[in-house]
Amino acid sequence: MEENSVFHGFKNIYVTIFALFFFFKLLIKIFLALLTHFYIVKGNRKEAARISEEIYGGISESWADRSLLHEAASQGRLLALKTLIAQGINVNLVTINRVSSLHEACLGGHVACAKVLLEHxxxxxxTTVHGVTPLFNACCSGSPACVNLLLEFGAKPQLDDHLASPIHEAVKRGHKECMExxxxxxxxIDQEAPQHGTPLYVACSYQRTDCVKKLLELGASVDQGKWLDTPLHAAARQSSAEVIDLLADYGASLRLLNHQGKCALDLATPQSSVEQALLLREGPSSLAQLCRLCIRKCLGRSCHYAIYQLCLPEPLEKFLLYQ
Structure with missing residues (x-):
């Protein structure tokens, strides 16, 4: 009798420990899932991917490192893709980072493969663990056909701020048609992504002049960028005076200060075409400063007047000659 009691006692202890172990493991899974979401929201998707691998690493029924379907989709092999689907391969099988075959097809711009996958x-x-959708990948590849196809099948054109933004990716890579x-x-048009700012800000940062022009034509806010940094601040850091002129033509404020207390002119490379474009836009005092810069570059004093004539409109010429 005592032996049975001891046996049942140990058995109960064992069952309790076993239950506690699985309960503790479940809590860890829940905590890691929440932590993954936190890192995605904060923009640290690399860390989110690592945590996701910890959570889902052993679930082989719905996860695979990379299937034959992924390979066929990424390489645009339509016949192989159809054959694999006919054999019963799950079209929604994803990798450890939640990359699907549709992601791969869109990244390669393979519209025929994408269509077959969507039809099945x-x-x-x-979304992948990095917050990337098939639409984002289509914008990355610059495939208007893929973008249109995905939208026809119900793709969301605009996502939550913590997910990778398709329009920002299209602008970043200069894919104007996808953007349109x-x-x-x-x-x-003025969606301000936490990591990137507005589409216009991205276009100025990457000197995508065609995108800058189209966004301004379609009514993008010329002074809304990334927090206090305006598109003009972004353009001033680069080397395109054409973008500066476009922004100024649409009324960009030249004197707005960013979080560092600097205006666009403060960020321009000294004696660059960008600095000169900004000086020309800022009025008489800046024009005088520009002319002095030109004179310093000149080899002889005899050419001063010629430089003033080159730089200045007629009404300001006489005034600045005496500065």
Whole structure:
């Protein structure tokens, strides 16, 4: 009798420990899932991917490192893709980082493969651990055909701020047509992504002049950028005077200060074409400063008047000659 009691006692202890172990493991999984979401929201998607691997590493039923379907989609092999689907391969099988075959097809700009996957039930708004959607990948590859196809199948043209933004990616890479398609589908032209700012700010940062021009034509806010940094601040850091002129033509404020207390002129490289473009836009005192810069570059005093004539409009010429 005593032996049975001891046996049952040990058995109960064992069952309790076993239950506590699984309960503790479940709590860890929940905590890591919440932590993953936190890192995605904060923009640290690399860390989110590492944590996700810890959570899902052993779930082989729905996860794979990289399937044959992924390979066929990424390489645009339509016949192989159809054959694998006919054999019963799940079109929504994803890698450890939640990359689907549809992600791969769109990244390669393979519209025919993307269409077959969507027709067989591929998740059009599926996100990777980095917050990337198939639409984002289509904008990355610069495929208007893929962008249109995804939108036809219900892709969300504008996502939450913590997810990777398709329009920002299209602008960053200079894919103007993809950008225009998204804007035609009611994407907010002034959407300010936490890591990137507005589309216009991105276009200025990467000197995508065609995108800058189109965004301004479509009514983008010329002074809204990334927090206190305006598109003009972004343009001043680069080497394109053409972008400076475009922004100024649409009324960009030259004297707005960023979080460092600097205006666009403060950020321009000294004696550069960008600095000269900004000085020309800032009025008489800046024009005088520009002319003095020109004179310093000149080899002889005899050419001063010629330089003033080159730099200045007629009404200001006489005034500045005496500065």
């Amino acid at each position: 039930g591929a998740h059009v708004n599926g 398609i998204l804007l035609a589908n009611n994407v907010n």
